[in-house]
Amino acid sequence: MHLNPYGEDAVNLAAALANHRPESAEELATRCRAAGLVVERPAATQDLRRTATALDAWEAVVDATDGRERADLLNRMLAAASSHPRLTDHSGDGWHLHYRDDRQSLGALLASLIAVGTALHLVGRGMHRLGRCAVAECTTIFADTTRTGRQRYCSQRCANRDAVRRHRAGQAAGRPR
Ligand SMILES: [Zn+2]
Ligand SMILES: [Zn+2]
Numbered sequence: 001m002h003l004n005p006y007g008e009d010a011v012n013l014a015a016a017l018a019n020h021r022p023e024s025a026e027e028l029a030t031r032c033r034a035a036g037l038v039v040e041r042p043a044a045t046q047d048l049r050r051t052a053t054a055l056d057a058w059e060a061v062v063d064a065t066d067g068r069e070r071a072d073l074l075n076r077m078l079a080a081a082s083s084h085p086r087l088t089d090h091s092g093d094g095w096h097l098h099y100r101d102d103r104q105s106l107g108a109l110l111a112s113l114i115a116v117g118t119a120l121h122l123v124g125r126g127m128h129r130l131g132r133c134a135v136a137e138c139t140t141i142f143a144d145t146t147r148t149g150r151q152r153y154c155s156q157r158c159a160n161r162d163a164v165r166r167h168r169a170g171q172a173a174g175r176p177r
Helices: 008-019 025-034 045-062 067-081 106-125 156-174
Strands: 086-088 096-098 130-132 141-143
Touching: 008 025, 008 045, 008 106, 008 141, 025 045, 025 106, 045 067, 045 106, 045 130, 067 106, 106 130
Parallel strands: none
Antiparallel strands: 086 096, 130 141
């Protein structure tokens, strides 16, 4: 996975991992590979733990109520997880930037990728483009990569569910007694 200028793949991977936390190191490695990440070393329990810590910090970024708080929390993640940028061609598919030291464990790599990818996403597309589904009982996190930047639901299913509910509430309110 190369970080594209908008960090889209990285921020989407963070959301997928936060929404359904991996239960084993193997599951974590498999899902990272499926997302296009080059996993160079075997994953261990430590990687699972490091990833969970990064995702907890990331969820606080998601739940921040304004841009300033969001930036402060994310800056803390960047300070802890990222390093100076450098050019690399380690995976044989061209030169790209890494914002971390070489030969990092999967957990450390993910912490860096999530922090930098989210930072690129927010500054590139807008600080508000990260949140949870507007359906009250759905806590699913999404990164808004839509053209308009007005995504409110995690899925079409939740959007439909809320539309039906609002329609029913409207009918009930208008019903004669
Ligand atoms: Zn790379
Ligand atoms: Zn939802």
